[in-house]
Amino acid sequence: MQKFGTFLSGMIMPNIAAFIAWGIITALFIEKGPFPVGGLGGFGENEAGAPNIGLVGPMIRFMLPLLIAAQGGRMVYGVRGAVVAVVATMGVIVSTDQPMFLGALIMAPLAAWVMKQIDKLWDGKIKPGFEMLVNNFSAGIVAAALAVVGFFAFGPVVEAVSRALGNGVDWLVDNGVLPIASILIEPAKVLFLNNAINHGVLTPLGVQQAAETGKSILFLLEANPGPGLGVLLAYMLFGTGMARSTAPGAAIIHFFGGIHEIYFPFVLMKPILLLGMIAGGMVGIGTLVVFDAGLRAPAAPGSIIAVLAQTPGDSFVGVILSVLLAAATSFAICSLLLKLDRKKGGDLGEATAEMEAMKGKRSSVAGYLSPTDEAQEDQLEAAGLAHPGTHAGARKPIHRIAFACDAGMGSSAMGASVLRNKIKKAGFTDVEVQNVAIANLTDDVDLVVTHQDLTPRARTMSPSAEHVSVDNFMNSPQYDGIVEELKTTNAQGSSSSR
Amino acid sequence: MSDVLTRSQVKVPGDARSKDDAIREAGRLLVDAGAVSPAYVDAMFEREKSVSTYMGNFLAIPHGTNEAKDTIGRSAISVVRYDAPVDWDGNEVRFAVGIAGVDNGHLEILGKIAIVFSDTDEVEKLLAAGSADELYDLLQAVNED
Known part of the structure; x- marks a missing residue:
């Protein structure tokens, strides 16, 4: 599990900058943003009367999943793995209208692994001079086959998962157990199915409700920026390395820009954090129920500004409290989980890097201990590390x-x-x-x-x-x-x- | 013994007083030996900018970048010993070993140099060597066992 988590974060972490770039572009240039530009935001029509494609849609549908696929493939099998992984993931991406992150996370390492196994079959058996030919065609054929498999295998599965989640939320809403809906909504969100849930299920129901009563709680089930803010704040204080230093910027894009997608990778890196997200979501929804609060219309994007703009006069207390309590809950639980994770140490190098960060300077014995540096040894032992030998009960x-x-x-x-x-x-x-x-x-x-x-x-x-x-x-x-x-x-x- | 390190590629004492001059000096020996084109020396400076090539135990190993490998004709190394320590990013360097490596042809000898320099007693012997010939013979001895 630990290794699985490290692998996930290894696929996502190097691409955080791309998520941020996409977040900035989206927050600024979409139709409801502060500087709407059709050509960038992907709304309206161009001079020839064709609909604008924009940057926002293609970036999240193709660029971000493919970047993750390339990194995932490369980690398994070098540049060759990356090439095969990207091609195979492309098949998965076009199989559905949803952004295909789940597909990229699964398909990319799988495709690279398949390539690696197939290469082993004729390793060393190729006649000299034919290596390039065989290598390029074998990778091309495998990649093409995997893209077709991905198209037919993943599309229906993701559509089914997405529909099942939607039906589940629908059912919970019908039966009035709203806070439970967070158990489905939060995991669906971080798999980038947020729009499918929000626009596919919640918004239509919410619009009906709002037409009858002037407001609906359903607009805030998914769009509440509280839980996401909580996890990013937790990373700011208790995260490590790049995730920690990126979290503040991500928090601004998320909370004020309303681009929730920016926090999804932070949760995907450590899936256990979903517990905090779900709890935060539940507390947020519970608060809305208690105060009988809701929004007049969908808050899009889900920024605090858009949310407050749609809040009717009698709901301000409930909505604001809902956001704050949701953020506080997810912050508290995610902080605890991140701290526990850090205590366990992960791998030695990671923990050592943290040690250095805590000490605020580079130590001369970064990975292991020099016997003379007892103070440092104490510190390492305090961090649960002790000597490399004792550290690893079950190290391979x-x-x-x-x-x-x-x-x-x-x-x-x-x-x-x-x-x-x-x-x-x-x-x-x-x-x-x-x-x-x-x-x-x-x-x-x-x-x-x-x-x-x-x-x-x-x-x-x-x-x-x-x-x-x-x-x-x-x-x-x-x-x-x-x-x-x-x-x-x-x-x-x-x-x-x- | 291959031609990766020949007697003419060993210089005692070196003339350089600064890191930049030492890189130029080690690079010059490689160029004179016909192993690399002068453009390789620029790549050595390029490489030095990213991470210092100071290795510890008075040794620095200036070499080019991965991208500059096509300016290398054949694998070669050069060895320069300095009478006074050269300041190498705050470290004292007495030996600059210039490296040009393609197709791993230099790895065997480089590995031997590494093992010699990881032993402080051996480093003392290299420092005590009275001439370029003597230093070359010491390195040579390592290469032959």
């Missing part, structure tokens, strides 16, 4: 270690030689140490060693590997740490001394 054996540097010809080659030598002297014969250019790093290695300046980048390239940072390639205490760790992870060799 390490067989492939990659040294990565910028060009893969100098520093990493030297570091790899030194470590290889140490490992050989320690008597491990089942460990392979290779040097690569960081751009060619893949996610099929067990441990990655990089200069501390490159570690964050390496982590996005190989999210499921353990990461060790060094600042001295020749003579790092980290190398001895790795050898120590091998003693516990790899059964061969002496038993653990701890």
Whole structure:
């Protein structure tokens, strides 16, 4: 599960900038935004009378899922995997009108994995001179086949899931158990089915209600910006790395721009956070029920500004409280979950990076401990880490270690030689140490060693590997740490001394 | 012993007093050996801008970028020892090892250099070597065992 989460965030994290770009464009230029531009926002017609396509729609339908697909494919099987993954995901994307993030998250790694297995079939059996031909055509044929499979397999499934969720929400609304609807709405939202739920189910019902009573609670079931604000605030305070530093900007785009999609990746990275989202949604809806509050018309986009603009006079207290309490609830629960997650440590490198962040400076022994630095050792132990050897009860054996540097010809080659030598002297014969250019790093290695300046980048390239940072390639205490760790992870060799 | 490191690619003592001059000096040796075109030296500066090539134990290994590999004719390395430490991003460097590597032809010798330099006793010996010949012979000895 942990590894699954890391993999998800590895697919999404490097693309956060694209989500933000899309969020900015959407918040500014759609029809209801502050600077409506038909050509960008995708409404109205152009001079020739054809409807404007705009940036907003194609970016979320094609660009963002394909970026995720490329990253997911690359993590599994390098550039070749990325190419196959993008083609296959394209088949999934056009199979439905919904933005196909779920399809990208599943199809991309799957497609790259299939390619990898197929390549193994004739690995080493191709006549010299025919490699390019065979490689390009095998990838082309596999990609084409997967795109067709994706089109027929995913479309109906996603349509069915989307319809089932819609029917569920419909039923809950009919039976008056509104807060329960959050259990369906929040997960559907982060899979980018938000518009299907809101515009497909809630808005039509809400419009009916509003016509009869002047307002409807249904307009706020999905559009309440509270839960999303809560999770982003939780990331701001208790998140790590890039997610933490990106969260404030995302919160502004979400809360004031009304572009909820911006927070979805933050939840997808750690699906457990859905608990906080659901609780926040429930509290928000419950508050609206208690105060008998609602909106006059749909709030689109779901920004606090649009919401308040549609709030009738007698509902201000209820609506404002609903947003605030929803945000507070999701913030509290997500903070707790993020903190728990951090205590567990994730992988050692991640936790170490946090240590550095907490200390506000780079430590000279980034990944492992030097015996002289007792203060730091205490701190690491406080963080539940102790020594690498004791840390990992069930850590898997390490067989492939990659040294990565910028060009893969100098520093990493030297570091790899030194470590290889140490490992050989320690008597491990089942460990392979290779040097690569960081751009060619893949996610099929067990441990990655990089200069501390490159570690964050390496982590996005190989999210499921353990990461060790060094600042001295020749003579790092980290190398001895790795050898120590091998003693516990790899059964061969002496038993653990701890 | 291959021609990756020949006697003419070892210089003791080096003339450079600054990091930039040391990169130029190590690069010059590679150009003179006919291993790389002068454009490779520019790539060495380019590479140095991203992450310092200081390795620890008085050693820096200036080399080019991944993109500059087509300016390399064949794999080669150069070794320059300095009598006075050169300031390399705040670190003391006594050895600049210029590297040009294609098709991993340089990895074997580079690996040996790495292992020598990871042992401080060995580094002492290299520092104590009285001449370029002696330094070359020491490195040579590593290469042959």
